[in-house]
Amino acid sequence: MFNNSKIKGRGAQLNTHNCFFELSHELRDDFLEYCEKEGEQADKNKTQYLEVFPKTIINKVTSPDVGMAFSMNMYQGCEHGCIYCYARNSHEFWGYSAGLDFERRILVKKKAPELLEQFLKKKTWKAQPIVMSGNTDCYQPAEQHFKITRQCLKVFLKYKHPVAIITKNSLILRDLDLLKALAKDHLISVNISITSLSETTRRILEPRTTTIKKRLETVKVLSDNKIPVNVMLAPLIPSINSHEVLPLAKAVSEAGALSIAHTIVRLNGAIGEIFKDWIKKTLPDRADKVLHQIENCHGGHLNDSRFGTRMRGEGQIAKQINDLVKLAKHKYFKDKTMPKLNTSLHDVYKEGQLKLF
Incomplete structure (x- = not known):
C-alpha cells in the first residue's frame, strides 16, 4: 500500500536534529494547529540556492572502498531527494539538517571552475x-x-585531464x-x-530525478557516441x-553499458531516522519487513x-543479492569492460596548450 499523505516532491518528510548543534528546531502541534485555523502555510516547501565560497574544490578521498581517489562537488545538498x-x-557540516534541508537548501559553488583550473595548473x-x-x-x-558542471568540463578539456561523472x-x-x-582522447x-525499472518505485525513492525511460535513453545516447558508461545499481x-537485479542488468547492457556496480543500502548517521x-x-504495509531485512544485511x-x-x-x-549481481555480470557483461582513463596528456597541457619545447 502506498500512502499519499506526505510532503509532495520530497524524499525526506522531516528535518532531523543536527548532531553538531546543542539546540534543535521543531514544528509543534499547537503551531501547526494555529496555521491551519489561520489558513497559513507552516512550511512553504521551497528550494533555496545559497552561494558559498570554498577555498578549494578538489577532495582527496581516503576511504578505501569507494573506487575513487579524488572528487569534486559543485553543489552541496541535492534536490533529487533520494531517501x-x-x-x-554531510549537510550537517554546513549547519543544516540531513532531512528536508538537504533537499531544499542547495549550496552553490560558483567559483568551482576557477578553483579547478588553479588546481590542475x-x-x-x-x-x-x-x-x-x-x-x-x-x-x-x-x-x-x-x-x-559544464564550465568545469570545459576546464578538463582545456587541460586534457581525465574526469569521471x-x-x-x-x-x-x-x-x-x-x-x-x-x-x-579517452578522458571521460x-x-x-x-535503481529500478519501475516508475512507481523511482518516484517514491527518488522523487525529483529523471524517469527510468530517460535514464536508459541517456545510457544509449552516450554509448552510441563512444562514451563509456558504467551503471550503478545502487543502492539495492x-x-x-x-x-530487479537481473532485469536491470539486462536492460542497461542492451542500452550499451559496459559494466555495472552495486551497493547494498546502509542507513548511516541521520539517514536511519x-x-x-x-x-x-x-510503505506502511512492508516497513517493518524492509527494515528488518536491512538489519539482517548489517549484523x-x-x-x-x-x-x-x-x-x-x-x-x-x-x-543472495551479491550472488545475483555476480550472475548478472556473467550473463550480460561477460565480454564487456570499462576502459581506463588516459592520464598521459595533462602534463604537457598544464599551461592550457600543448608545449612545443
Missing part, C-alpha cells in the same frame, strides 16, 4: 581521474540554471559536445545510477528493488561503517 542518499549527513599535480559528484549530483536541477540525470546530454571531445567515463534495498520515518509513511543494525563490508553487507540476504 537513501549517503550524502545527507599546479606543478606538483600528476594527473589522476577526478570524479565529479563524489557526494552530490553535478547534474541536479540547480545545474540547469548555474551551468557550473556520477549522475542520475539526463541533463548530462546537454553537454554531449564536450563529452565527445573528451572521449576522443560516465556512471549512471539506475531488500524487498524494494533487490528483486529519515528512512524509518519515510518508509512508515510511504542486526541499519548501518555498518566497516570498510570492506559496509557496501556489500553480510548474512544470507546480502549473500
Whole structure:
C-alpha cells in the first residue's frame, strides 16, 4: 500500500536534529494547529540556492572502498531527494539538517571552475581521474540554471585531464559536445545510477530525478557516441528493488553499458531516522519487513561503517543479492569492460596548450 499523505516532491518528510548543534528546531502541534485555523502555510516547501565560497574544490578521498581517489562537488545538498542518499549527513557540516534541508537548501559553488583550473595548473599535480559528484549530483536541477558542471568540463578539456561523472540525470546530454571531445582522447567515463525499472518505485525513492525511460535513453545516447558508461545499481534495498537485479542488468547492457556496480543500502548517521520515518509513511504495509531485512544485511543494525563490508553487507540476504549481481555480470557483461582513463596528456597541457619545447 502506498500512502499519499506526505510532503509532495520530497524524499525526506522531516528535518532531523543536527548532531553538531546543542539546540534543535521543531514544528509543534499547537503551531501547526494555529496555521491551519489561520489558513497559513507552516512550511512553504521551497528550494533555496545559497552561494558559498570554498577555498578549494578538489577532495582527496581516503576511504578505501569507494573506487575513487579524488572528487569534486559543485553543489552541496541535492534536490533529487533520494531517501537513501549517503550524502545527507554531510549537510550537517554546513549547519543544516540531513532531512528536508538537504533537499531544499542547495549550496552553490560558483567559483568551482576557477578553483579547478588553479588546481590542475599546479606543478606538483600528476594527473589522476577526478570524479565529479563524489557526494552530490553535478547534474541536479540547480545545474540547469548555474551551468557550473559544464564550465568545469570545459576546464578538463582545456587541460586534457581525465574526469569521471556520477549522475542520475539526463541533463548530462546537454553537454554531449564536450563529452565527445573528451572521449576522443579517452578522458571521460560516465556512471549512471539506475535503481529500478519501475516508475512507481523511482518516484517514491527518488522523487525529483529523471524517469527510468530517460535514464536508459541517456545510457544509449552516450554509448552510441563512444562514451563509456558504467551503471550503478545502487543502492539495492531488500524487498524494494533487490528483486530487479537481473532485469536491470539486462536492460542497461542492451542500452550499451559496459559494466555495472552495486551497493547494498546502509542507513548511516541521520539517514536511519529519515528512512524509518519515510518508509512508515510511504510503505506502511512492508516497513517493518524492509527494515528488518536491512538489519539482517548489517549484523542486526541499519548501518555498518566497516570498510570492506559496509557496501556489500553480510548474512544470507546480502549473500543472495551479491550472488545475483555476480550472475548478472556473467550473463550480460561477460565480454564487456570499462576502459581506463588516459592520464598521459595533462602534463604537457598544464599551461592550457600543448608545449612545443
